[in-house]
Amino acid sequence: MAINSATRCCCMSPPQHRTSLSRSILLTPNSKPFLLRHAPNLSLVLVRSQTSGSEGFGSSSSSSSSVIDFLTLCHRLKTTKRKGWVNHGIKGAESIADHMYRMALMALIAADVPGLSRERCIKIALVHDIAEAIVGDITPSDGVPKAEKSRMEQEALNKMCEVLGGGIRDEIQELWLEYENNSSLEANVVKDFDKVEMILQALEYEMEHGKVLDEFFISTAGKFQTEIGKNWAAEIISRRKSLSAKRLS
Numbered sequence: 001m002a003i004n005s006a007t008r009c010c011c012m013s014p015p016q017h018r019t020s021l022s023r024s025i026l027l028t029p030n031s032k033p034f035l036l037r038h039a040p041n042l043s044l045v046l047v048r049s050q051t052s053g054s055e056g057f058g059s060s061s062s063s064s065s066s067v068i069d070f071l072t073l074c075h076r077l078k079t080t081k082r083k084g085w086v087n088h089g090i091k092g093a094e095s096i097a098d099h100m101y102r103m104a105l106m107a108l109i110a111a112d113v114p115g116l117s118r119e120r121c122i123k124i125a126l127v128h129d130i131a132e133a134i135v136g137d138i139t140p141s142d143g144v145p146k147a148e149k150s151r152m153e154q155e156a157l158n159k160m161c162e163v164l165g166g167g168i169r170d171e172i173q174e175l176w177l178e179y180e181n182n183s184s185l186e187a188n189v190v191k192d193f194d195k196v197e198m199i200l201q202a203l204e205y206e207m208e209h210g211k212v213l214d215e216f217f218i219s220t221a222g223k224f225q226t227e228i229g230k231n232w233a234a235e236i237i238s239r240r241k242s243l244s245a246k247r248l249s
Contacts, residue, residue, distance in 0.1 A: 073160055076133040082095065099129065103190065110189070113189070130157065189229065195224065196233055
């Protein structure tokens with residue numbers, strides 16, 4: 001799932017030129033978005049305290065300000081609901097951060113796979129939807145072409161990494177691109193975890209809210225790339241069929 005958010009970055013000088021000045025990042029529901037025309041109603045102002053010094057991660061208050069600015073942007077991942085569930089009338093729907101957290105847990109507890117880095121899977125899971133802190137949760141119902149969605153998320157990620165600064169931003173961008181391009185075994189696995197987490201959540205919402213959420217199972221059928229993804233999805237589908245049979249009996 002995925003889309004939206006109106007965002008405007010103001011007074012942002014390049015990281016290498018940071019000096020002693022107060023900087024703001026302003027996100028408003030009514031200003032023209034720099035990425036997208038759709039946006040959840042949100043007004044958030046991050047005001048940086050006056051700092052000076054080098055950009056190094058462990059050496060200056062400037063570094064601390066960059067980190068807190070970045071984490072404050074990421075707060076939106078905790079408050080933005082996954083639109084697919086909202087569109088189906090799920091009250092108290094999971095947030096983007098909820099989704100990514102359980103995916104990271106999947107990577108942590110998955111059985112060993114030859115040649116697979118569990119640590120890298122966890123990192124990819126935590127990063128793969130991070131741009132949604134700015135663009136929101138873009139779903140197929142929004143009618144945004146896949147290439148345009150990717151472009152908007154790439155631009156949002158670049159903006160977030162500008163705020164963060166330091167060498168870690170290169171790793172975040174690399175992890176995101178690896179997932180986006182499905183270019184490694186780890187990306188294959190995390191792509192499957194993304195779908196597994198979604199259908200598990202769909203099953204849970206069916207049980208909690210008495211809804212039928214067939215489209216989430218239909219949209220993922222036959223699209224799992226790895227054995228672990230296929231096996232976990234099969235278990236979820238088996239449980240769903242058993243629950244359905246019990247309701248009918």
